[in-house]
Amino acid sequence: xxxxTQSPGTLSLSPGERATLSCRASQSVSSSYLAWYQQKRxxxxxxLIYGASxxxxxxxxxxxxxxxxxxxxxxxxxxxxEDFAVYYCHQYGNSPPWTFGRGxxxxxx
Amino acid sequence: xxxxVESGGGLVQPGGSLRLSCAASGFTFxxxxxxxxxxxxxxxxxxxxxxxxxxxxxxxxxSVKGRFTIFRDNSKNTLFLQMNSLRGExxxxxxxxxxxxxCSGGSCYQYFQHWGQGTLVTVSS
Numbered sequence: 705x706x707x708x709t710q711s712p713g714t715l716s717l718s719p720g721e722r723a724t725l726s727c728r729a730s731q732s733v734s735s736s737y738l739a740w741y742q743q744k745r746x747x748x749x750x751x752l753i754y755g756a757s758x759x760x761x762x763x764x765x766x767x768x769x770x771x772x773x774x775x776x777x778x779x780x781x782x783x784x785x786e787d788f789a790v791y792y793c794h795q796y797g798n799s800p801p802w803t804f805g806r807g808x809x810x811x812x813x
Numbered sequence: 814x815x816x817x818v819e820s821g822g823g824l825v826q827p828g829g830s831l832r833l834s835c836a837a838s839g840f841t842f843x844x845x846x847x848x849x850x851x852x853x854x855x856x857x858x859x860x861x862x863x864x865x866x867x868x869x870x871x872x873x874x875x876s877v878k879g880r881f882t883i884f885r886d887n888s889k890n891t892l893f894l895q896m897n898s899l900r901g902e903x904x905x906x907x908x909x910x911x912x913x914x915x916c917s918g919g920s921c922y923q924y925f926q927h928w929g930q931g932t933l934v935t936v937s938s
Contacts, residue, residue, distance in 0.1 A: 739924040741858075748908055748928040749858065755922050792858055796912075796923040800872045802848075804858040 706730055708793050710805035716813040723780040725808045727793035732773050737797040740769055740778045743807075744789045752791075753778065780810075788812050815839040815927045817909050822932030829899050829936070835892040835909030835929055843867065843887040846912040848925065849894050851905035851934075859905075862894065863912065877903075899936045906931040 707730040717723055727738075735756035741749035751760040753769035756776055766781040780787055793805040821833040835847070849861040862883040863872045871883050882895040892909050910925040 734920075736920040736922045741925075743858075748930055749925075750928075751924060751926050754913075754924040754926075755920070758922075760926065794858075794924070796925070800860075800863070801874050802860040802863075804860070806857045 705801055706733060706795050706797070706803050708795060708803055708805035710791075710793060710808045712808060713806075714809045714811060716811050717783055718813045719783050719785055721783050723778075723783055723787070723810055725778040725780075725791055725810075727771075727776040727778070727805050729774045729776070729795065733776075733795045733797060735772050735776075737795055738769075738771070738776050739794045739796065741792045741794060742787075742789050743792065749792065783810070815911065817911065817927060817929035819907065819909055819929045819932040822907065822934045824935045824937065825899055826938050827900060827936055830895070830897045831899065831934060833894040833896065833907055833909075833932060833934070835894075837890045837892065837909075837911070840911070842885075842890040846914065847885065847892045848910045848912055849883060849892075849907055850910050850925070850928075851903075851907045852931075853902070853905045856905075861907070864892070896934070899934075901936050904934060904936045906933050 709728045711726045738756040740753040743749045757769045768779045770777050790807045790809045792807050796802045816838045818836045848863040864883045868885045880898045885892045908931045909929045911927040913926040914923045
C-alpha cells in the first residue's frame with residue numbers, strides 16, 4: 705500500500721499569502737495518478753488538480769500542482785477567503801488500494 | 814450536469830447490515846467505474862471499494878473485504894454498497910465517486926472528478 709504523508713498538518717496564513725502544501729509518497733507514484741482535492745466543512749471533496757499539475761475544470765489559476773516520483777506540491781499563489789479549507793492528495797494508480805493523505809488544513813491566521 | 818445522490822444511511826447496531834444507494838444522472842453510467850469513499854467523523858478520506866462500468870470487476874479495501882459488497886444496476890443508473898457485519902469503525906459519511914480514466918499524449922490519468930453529497934452511517938448500540 706502506498707502511504708501518502710502530507711505536511712504540514714495545519715497551515716496558518718492570512719488572505720493574500722502564498723500556501724505551499726507537501727505530499728510525500730512511500731514509493732514512487734506516476735504523476736498522472738496524483739490528484740489534489742479541496743474539502744470544506746460539511747461538503748464533499750472537490751477535485752482541484754489531476755495528473756499532478758493539470759487544473760480541473762473551473763479551478764482558478766492561483767492553484768497549481770507540481771512534483772514527480774515521491775514528492776508532490778500544491779501551491780495556492782494568493783489565498784482568497786474561500787480557500788481556507790482542508791486539502792488532500794490522492795494516488796489512484798495501477799494497484800489498489802487507492803490512498804489519500806491525511807490532509808492539510810489551511811486556516812486563517 | 815453530473816449528479817450523484819446517495820441514500821440509505823442511518824443508525825445500525827454492531828453486527829447489523831445496511832445497503833447504500835447512489836443514484837447517478839447526467840452521464841452514461843455504464844461507461845464509468847464507480848467507487849465508494851468514506852470519511853469517519855473528524856478524519857480523512859478512505860477509499861472503500863470500486864466496481865467497473867460493466868459490474869464484472871470489483872475491488873475492496875482490506876478493512877471491508879468479506880463484509881461489504883459493491884454492485885451496480887446499469888439499467889437504473891444506480892450504484893450500491895451492501896454492508897454486513899458492521900463495526901463501530903465503519904461509522905462514517907459514505908460518498909460515491911465517479912472515476913474518470915483516460916489516456917492522452919502517452920500518459921493515462923485516473924481521478925475522482927465527481928462526488929455525491931454523502932450519506933452518514935452510524936454503527937452503535
